[in-house]
Amino acid sequence: MSLATEIDAQLQSFYFLDKQELIEGVTTVLGDDIEAVVDTHNTPTVNFIFTTSSGSHFMKVGTAEDDAMRAEAAWYIDLPPEQEYTPPVQGISIRDGYSFVLMDFLPNVDTLDDHLLVHRPILSVIQDGITRAKAIDLELFNSHKRGTLNDAASNSLYWNKFISRRREAAKFTYLDNFMTRDTIVINDVEYPGIDAAVNRIFADEGTLDYLLPRHVGKIHGDLHAGNILVPRDRARACVVDPNGSRSLPLEYDLGKLLHSVHGLYGFVMAGRYELNRLAGSRESYQFDIATSRQLVGLPDLVIDGLSDRIATSSLFNEAMHFATMLPHHAAERQETLALGMQAVRLLASLEERL
Numbered sequence: 001m002s003l004a005t006e007i008d009a010q011l012q013s014f015y016f017l018d019k020q021e022l023i024e025g026v027t028t029v030l031g032d033d034i035e036a037v038v039d040t041h042n043t044p045t046v047n048f049i050f051t052t053s054s055g056s057h058f059m060k061v062g063t064a065e066d067d068a069m070r071a072e073a074a075w076y077i078d079l080p081p082e083q084e085y086t087p088p089v090q091g092i093s094i095r096d097g098y099s100f101v102l103m104d105f106l107p108n109v110d111t112l113d114d115h116l117l118v119h120r121p122i123l124s125v126i127q128d129g130i131t132r133a134k135a136i137d138l139e140l141f142n143s144h145k146r147g148t149l150n151d152a153a154s155n156s157l158y159w160n161k162f163i164s165r166r167r168e169a170a171k172f173t174y175l176d177n178f179m180t181r182d183t184i185v186i187n188d189v190e191y192p193g194i195d196a197a198v199n200r201i202f203a204d205e206g207t208l209d210y211l212l213p214r215h216v217g218k219i220h221g222d223l224h225a226g227n228i229l230v231p232r233d234r235a236r237a238c239v240v241d242p243n244g245s246r247s248l249p250l251e252y253d254l255g256k257l258l259h260s261v262h263g264l265y266g267f268v269m270a271g272r273y274e275l276n277r278l279a280g281s282r283e284s285y286q287f288d289i290a291t292s293r294q295l296v297g298l299p300d301l302v303i304d305g306l307s308d309r310i311a312t313s314s315l316f317n318e319a320m321h322f323a324t325m326l327p328h329h330a331a332e333r334q335e336t337l338a339l340g341m342q343a344v345r346l347l348a349s350l351e352e353r354l
Helices: 003-011 019-033 067-077 112-117 123-143 151-157 159-169 173-180 194-203 205-211 250-261 265-269 298-303 308-329 333-353
Strands: 034-039 045-052 055-062 089-094 099-104 109-111 183-186 189-192 228-231 273-277 284-289
Touching: 003 019, 003 089, 003 099, 019 034, 019 045, 019 055, 055 067, 067 089, 067 099, 109 112, 112 123, 112 228, 112 250, 112 265, 123 228, 123 250, 123 298, 151 159, 159 173, 159 194, 159 308, 173 194, 173 308, 173 333, 183 333, 189 194, 189 333, 194 205, 194 308, 194 333, 205 308, 250 265, 250 298, 250 308, 265 333, 273 333, 284 333, 298 308, 308 333
Parallel strands: 183 284
Antiparallel strands: 034 045, 045 055, 055 099, 089 099, 109 228, 183 189, 273 284
16 A cells, blocks of 8 residues: 555545644644644645655645645646656545645755845756746646637636736725826836736737737646755756646746746845835835846746747736736735836836837
């Protein structure tokens, strides 16, 4: 009996309604083998690191009502048995009362974010990580059945999502005011505001037709630098924490990757920026992100080899990722405005490219 089958057999009597029940139940099964329990806080999942005679293991477990974890488990089931996209998977279970993915624990790895944020980044390691992550997504997309992104699905993924997040943003006066500004001045350069830029894109049928992806398929679904693992022994990078909930455009994930290496999301989240509002009647800011000059060429690795249409659509997806994430950070005003600065600049850069 495999370890995953053994754990699944012992868990089948449980029905986890919340994370506390989950932690208590899984702890009962794994016992003293547990080395760490990691509560992800903002999701219904809990991660367990434990050791048996066969080695170290990582198990991600979701509650009975955690549909995202069920979708993630299903994403792994659909991978070829000898795949090297993720850490080695030992077993998967999707039950009424829980779901889990069990895989080898990789102790000597860093995320691509870790490598981007160090004071003296090793450029070759970062380049290899980006290239590998992009290759994984392309292989997944090209080796599975693809569908067409119809108008309804496109609206749901882009325009309706923006409108929904815009309503959330309106609950925060400072953010609502920022997004409704016709223009924003950053480092003495005047840019269109977020609402103005997004509305202009979606009002132009020709532009929109060029920017919107046309096909959906199997991809990672959340390909930011924090989900890309880079082994310290220079073995090939792999990915974790997929969003398996639906088929998505390849450009959606390439936009996520650009979001990290071009939009520098991780730098903002790490507080590696300076942002000051300048006195005066205009919405004017001084804004700089502290990053290494070595990282300047990284976005080219993401879009190299793509058609101009797919590359531009990926940049569109990156800009929309920034524009729609703002209300989820709104409790932290300075951080949210820093992300907003990036949204403003990325939307303006996209319009220039068009």
